[in-house]
Amino acid sequence: MRIGTHLMRFDSMDPADMRTGLADAARYADEGGVAWISVMDHYFQMVHQGFPASDPMLEAYTTLGYLAGVTEKVQLGALVTGVTYRYPGLLAKIVASLDVLSGGRATYGIGAAWYDREHAALGVPFPPLKERFEMLEESVLIARQMYDPENDGPFEGTHFRLAETLCSPLPLSRPEIMIGGSGEKRTLRLVAQYADACNLFAENPDHLRHLLDVLRRHCDDVGRDFSEIRVTMLHRGTPIGPGDTAAFVDEMRGFSGQGVDTVILRPPATSPAAWVRDAVLPVVEPCAEL
Numbered sequence: 016m017r018i019g020t021h022l023m024r025f026d027s028m029d030p031a032d033m034r035t036g037l038a039d040a041a042r043y044a045d046e047g048g049v050a051w052i053s054v055m056d057h058y059f060q061m062v063h064q065g066f067p068a069s070d071p072m073l074e075a076y077t078t079l080g081y082l083a084g085v086t087e088k089v090q091l092g093a094l095v096t097g098v099t100y101r102y103p104g105l106l107a108k109i110v111a112s113l114d115v116l117s118g119g120r121a122t123y124g125i126g127a128a129w130y131d132r133e134h135a136a137l138g139v140p141f142p143p144l145k146e147r148f149e150m151l152e153e154s155v156l157i158a159r160q161m162y163d164p165e166n167d168g169p170f171e172g173t174h175f176r177l178a179e180t181l182c183s184p185l186p187l188s189r190p191e192i193m194i195g196g197s198g199e200k201r202t203l204r205l206v207a208q209y210a211d212a213c214n215l216f217a218e219n220p221d222h223l224r225h226l227l228d229v230l231r232r233h234c235d236d237v238g239r240d241f242s243e244i245r246v247t248m249l250h251r252g253t254p255i256g257p258g259d260t261a262a263f264v265d266e267m268r269g270f271s272g273q274g275v276d277t278v279i280l281r282p283p284a285t286s287p288a289a290w291v292r293d294a295v296l297p298v299v300e301p302c303a304e305l
Contacts, residue, residue, distance in 0.1 A: 016271045016302045019051030019279035020044055020295055021094055021249065022078075025071040026060075027286050033073070038085045039288035045086040047296040048303075051247070051277055052086070053094035053124070054078050058133040068132065076109050083117035091120050094214060094249070094279065095195035097128030098147055099139060103154035104177050107161040114186035121186065122212070123158055126195040127151050127202065148201050150174045155192060155209045162189045191245070199229045207233035212245035214279070220269035223248065227273060247277040254283040257293040264301045271305035278302070 020040075028036045044052055055061075060070035075093045083091055091113065096106060107123070114121035127147045128134075134141035142150070153172040160166050161182040170177040193212040196202040206213045207230060217223035227246070234241040248270065255263045267278060282290045 016267060016275055016305045017050035017277040018048075018295060018299045018302055019053065019090075019247065019277045020049055020291060021053045021055075021279050021281050022287055023055045024060075024066075024282050024284065024287070025073060026066075027284055028071075030071070033071075034081070036286060036288055037078070037082065040291045041082045041086050041089070043288060043291040043296065045089045047291070048299045049089055049291070049295060051090045051092070051279060052082060053092050053279065054082075056093040056096040056100060056124075057130060058137055059130070061130070062132070076113065079113055079121075080116065083113060083120065086120075087118070089120065090122060090191075091117055092122030092124045092191075092193065095124035095126040095193065097130070098125060098151045098154050099128045099134065099141060103150075103157040103175055104161065104180065106154065107158040108182060110158070110190050111162065111182050111184070111186040114188070114190050115184050119187035121190045122193050123190040124193040124195055124214070125151065125154060125158075127198075146174065148205075151194075152205060152209070155194070155205070158190075158192060159209070162186060193245075193247070197226055199226070203230045204233045204237075206230060206244060207237050207239050207241075210244060212247060212276075214247045214249060216251060217248055217270070218251055220273065223270055223273055223275070245276045246274055247279060248275050250278050250280050254281050255294045255298065256283060256285075256290075257297075259294065260297045260301065263298050264305070267302055267305060271302075 054075050056075035059068040060066040060072050062068050079091050110123045131141050153175050161180045167181040191211040194206045194210040195214040197216045231241045
């Protein structure tokens with residue numbers, strides 16, 4: 016099992032210190048064997064998780080581009096971009112640019128979007144859920160077409176129509192397409208149909224087992240090999256701190272036998288660099304042995 020980090024809190028840093036703090040965190044992760052760094056793609060911090068909306072939130076792809084410049088090995092992506100936040104051709108172009116400038120380390124992470132407050136606040140349309148799932152499917156198809164060197168022709172969908180799907184430069188290696196979310200009827204169905212990776216929200220090993228069983232059934236329905244899909248999981252427990260290594264590794268034993276490739280950790284309210292150095296890096300090697 017590999018370890019990833021989700022840098023989704025910036026409240027411990029003054030704006031003038033963010034570039035240094037994030038660069039230090041990313042370098043520790045990159046040099047210490049962390050497999051993944053993600054950021055949220057949100058305009059506001061998430062109130063439903065107990066944070067004030069006014070807490071700092073950096074724009075996702077500006078941040079990922081910066082992190083690409085201070086790292087060499089770690090995979091980079093948004094966890095995940097809401098389908099409403101950017102036109103799909105533009106999003107595919109952004110991720111292709113990130114892939115080129117990171118040396119082939121970008122993931123295209125996308126989901127159906129949910130945070131209605133930030134949409135209303137900044138004037139971004141927020142269609143009904145049914146339409147957002149239709150848009151999600153079309154967006155993934157557009158990305159696949161834009162990353163296909165043999166097809167730069169038009170795309171005709173219900174919600175999006177592109178006269179050309181030209182993407183130059185093409186990504187160095189087609190970015191992994193990750194669909195985030197645990198919705199059993201629609202999200203996991205789309206994962207089975209189109210995704211290279213998924214990101215699941217599992218509260219415990221039994222919940223994870225259930226979600227993977229649902230995903231396997233969807234794969235069977237669409238004729239997909241379940242083993243082709245890289246399974247990642249956002250850690251839902253208390254964020255780990257220094258000295259929590261043994262307890263965290265023991266917690267992960269229940270998940271490791273189910274095929275989870277990467278568990279992605281969220282930081283507490285502390286310096287992100289100190290958290291990666293003192294809490295995350297100590298669990299990388301023991302989790303790799305699970």
